[in-house]
Amino acid sequence: MSPLKLNSQNLASFASQQGSQTVQVPTYDRNDVKEGIVHVGVGGFHRAHLAVYIDQLLQKHGENTWAICGVGLRPNDAAMRDALGGQDHLYTVIERSAKGSEAKVVGSINSFLFAPDDRQAVIDKMAHPDTHIVSMTITESGYYYNENTHQLQAEHPDIQHDVSNDTDPISIFGFLYLALAKRHAQGLKPFTVLSCDNMQKNGSITRHMLESFARLRNPDLAKWIADEGAFPNSMVDRITPSTSQTDIQSLADNFGIDDAWPVVTEPFMQWVIEDKFCDGRPSFEKVGVQVVEDVHNVEQFEKHKLRLLNASHSAMAYGGQLAGFKYVHEVMEHPIYNKFVWQMMQDEVKPLLPEIPGVDIDKYCHTLMERFSNPTIMDQIPRVALNASGKIPQFIMPSIAEAIWTTRPFRRLCFVAAAWFQYINGVDDKGNAFEVDDPMREELQALAKAGGTEPHKILSVKMLFGDDLRNDKRFTDEVTTAMQLIAKDGVLETIPKYVD
Numbered sequence: 335m336s337p338l339k340l341n342s343q344n345l346a347s348f349a350s351q352q353g354s355q356t357v358q359v360p361t362y363d364r365n366d367v368k369e370g371i372v373h374v375g376v377g378g379f380h381r382a383h384l385a386v387y388i389d390q391l392l393q394k395h396g397e398n399t400w401a402i403c404g405v406g407l408r409p410n411d412a413a414m415r416d417a418l419g420g421q422d423h424l425y426t427v428i429e430r431s432a433k434g435s436e437a438k439v440v441g442s443i444n445s446f447l448f449a450p451d452d453r454q455a456v457i458d459k460m461a462h463p464d465t466h467i468v469s470m471t472i473t474e475s476g477y478y479y480n481e482n483t484h485q486l487q488a489e490h491p492d493i494q495h496d497v498s499n500d501t502d503p504i505s506i507f508g509f510l511y512l513a514l515a516k517r518h519a520q521g522l523k524p525f526t527v528l529s530c531d532n533m534q535k536n537g538s539i540t541r542h543m544l545e546s547f548a549r550l551r552n553p554d555l556a557k558w559i560a561d562e563g564a565f566p567n568s569m570v571d572r573i574t575p576s577t578s579q580t581d582i583q584s585l586a587d588n589f590g591i592d593d594a595w596p597v598v599t600e601p602f603m604q605w606v607i608e609d610k611f612c613d614g615r616p617s618f619e620k621v622g623v624q625v626v627e628d629v630h631n632v633e634q635f636e637k638h639k640l641r642l643l644n645a646s647h648s649a650m651a652y653g654g655q656l657a658g659f660k661y662v663h664e665v666m667e668h669p670i671y672n673k674f675v676w677q678m679m680q681d682e683v684k685p686l687l688p689e690i691p692g693v694d695i696d697k698y699c700h701t702l703m704e705r706f707s708n709p710t711i712m713d714q715i716p717r718v719a720l721n722a723s724g725k726i727p728q729f730i731m732p733s734i735a736e737a738i739w740t741t742r743p744f745r746r747l748c749f750v751a752a753a754w755f756q757y758i759n760g761v762d763d764k765g766n767a768f769e770v771d772d773p774m775r776e777e778l779q780a781l782a783k784a785g786g787t788e789p790h791k792i793l794s795v796k797m798l799f800g801d802d803l804r805n806d807k808r809f810t811d812e813v814t815t816a817m818q819l820i821a822k823d824g825v826l827e828t829i830p831k832y833v834d
Contacts, residue, residue, distance in 0.1 A: 337586035340421040340439065340593045348439060348591060357426075357589050360441035362392045364422075367401035368464045369444050370616075372456075372525075374506060375471040376404035376414050376446065382427055382574045382599040384469060384530055389442040390621040399464075400616045401444040405456055407472075407506065408449075415448045417595035426585060426596040430710035437589045449509070453502055460513030460525065466613040468513070469528040472506055474724030475773045477533075477543055481727050482797040486546040497550045507547040514548075514563075515555055524563040526611045530570050532644065534636055534728055537567035537608065538629065564612035567629045569636040571604040571643065573705060575713040600711055602701070606635040634690045641683050642695075643702050644729040645750070646675050650706070651719035653753040656762050657825040662713040666706050668826075673833050676703060678746040681834075686736045719757070720771040723778065726754055727798050738806050745812060749832050752816030753825065755789050758782040763824035774798075787821045789813045 338344045342364070348357040371388065373380055384402075391397040404423070406415055418425065423443045429436045449456045460468050470476075478487040487493060496508030503509045514524055527544065529536035541563070548556035574597060581598050585591050606624040608631070619625050626632055650665040659665050666672050679699050687695060730750050737744035758778045760770045772778065778792060785791030793804045803809055819828040 337590045337592040340424050340426065340591050342422045342424065345424075345439065348589075357591065358436075358438040360389065360393055360424075360439060362396070362398065362441070364401075364441050364444060366398060367392065367444060368399040369403040369459075370400040370464060370614075371402045371467045371469055372405060372460050372465050373402050373443075373469045373471075374405045374407060374509075375473075375476075376406060376411070376418070376443065377471060378574045378577060378597050378599075379570075379572065380404075380471045380530065381425060381440065381443070381597045383570055383572050383603065383605065385440055385442045386427060386603070387605065387618065387621050387623060388616065389440045391616050391618075392442055395617065395620050397616055402442050403459055403465075404443050404446040405459070406446070406448050407456075407504075407509070411448060412450075414595065415446050418443065418446050420594060426589075426591055426593045428581065428585060428596055428598045429601050430598060431601050431708060432710065435584075435588065435710070437585065437591065439591075453509075456509055457503075457512045457516065460509065461516035461520070461522075463522060465525050467526045467528050467611070467615065468510065469530055470506060471530045473531065473721055474533055474728075475721065476506055477531075477539060478505060478507070479539055479543055480797050481724075482800065484542075486543050488546070488550065493547065493550075496547070505547075507544050510544055511548055511551060511555075514559060515552070518555060518558055523613045524559060525613055526564040526566065526615070528566055528568070530568065532570060532640075534640060535567055535629070535633070537565040537610070541565035562612060564610050566608040566610045567632040567636075568605060568607040569632055569639055571639055572599055572602065573708075573711060573713055574599045575711055576717050578712070598711065600705060600708060602705060604639075606632055608632050634688050635693075638687055638690070638693070638695065638698060640729055641687065641733050642679050642699060643705075644725065645683060645733065645747075646679060646702060646706065647718045648722070648725060648729050648754070649675055649678055649746075649750045651715055652722070652750065652757040653820075653825045653829065654715045655719055655757055655768060656753060656820065658762055658764060658766075659715055661709075661715065662718060663707055663709045663711070665715075666703070670826075670830050670833055672703075674746060674749075674829055675706070677834060678750070682737065682742070682744055682746050683733050685742060686733055686740075716769070716771065721773065722754055722757070723772050723774040723798060726751065730754075731799065731803060734809060735800070735802055738802060738809060744809075746832050748809065748812040749816045749829070752789070752813045752820060755782060755785075755792055755813070755817055756820050758792070763820075763826075787814070787818045789817060 345359045349359045427438050492505045496503050529540045609625050654665045781791040793799050
């Protein structure tokens, strides 16, 4: 049977298909919802995470005031606008594991606004009384956050433009400011600004950056935002690889759904969120979200995740790219690399982590190894590797810094840093060129070329690395040794030297 185009009209047909390959579809009335959430950055992760939780609340608990209006700020968001717009903003989540695949049509995204077409429409939507939360997944670079000074990059051209512009904002903070200014003028509460990006203290950073931006425009409004606004910190987790044409065809062949842009993900999903909202929130607890009292609780979970899951991803991504691996599970199938990742987590990272009541770190580590090894996800190394300049300072360097302070072992962590320094050059161990997808690529590649097999030039970037790293001889010697070994022998010849 030929696949059917995904749209509202065909939902009943998908639900009624016979056989093992059944499809869950939304049965709530999508015409009878209010869009309480405006989400900026409708990529794969949002559609596999927040949008899925909201879909469950709509489907199982009738919370119909929390549907989502998606927003794309950048020109390349036009592809998502067109894909969703052509199928009534429905899309399919494909969960893959060793047990097989499940497909579910998600209906929580009710509309989509493309800012380059109408920036004022985005501002008006954020400012609308029905909007209670503006959430976002905009990647680390979208926050204009200086990692070294912890301040807003006020000199950035986008910020400079938005500071003096009331009609044509570019940055997220330009949009948020103008929408909040409109709500303030109308006597409304601020909306909650909810970061869903994979960053430590994502809510606190968002608050600081927005308040800093607002002070450049209007100190009185900045004070109102500071006093009345809310910026919950959260920890998010779900592996969501890029969608391939093979995934689209597989969905059509196995489930009979013609979806322009489905999402492929794993069964595991976690969200820990600080209970800090200023204008109401969905009953997240009803669908498995861990709502905690304060930022300290979030930070404990977050530290486990960033330094175990994300650091392990970094360990596999940069060395894996140099070694010629294409997928994460292929790295895990290499017995020495697999052992390296496990020993890094157990011997160098775990001893630095806080204990959380009810959380078994060893069990979490085993779960991560299983997730990394899932061959059905086909998680591509380049996806895990992208935007490293925003990841390495969060995922790897904090553990190294703590190991320096406590004189604990950190050879494997230093190997990961060295692999990234070599990765920056964009040439693998066999001399094949690959694309380095990073907002700081040109600057970093120039420094990598100048530094050769020594890390000092790259470590001089103050927005990425602190003096505690630059000035520690034990650290710089260890990284230098690893860089020289990788340059001489390659990753797969070098990595056995880092495994016990």
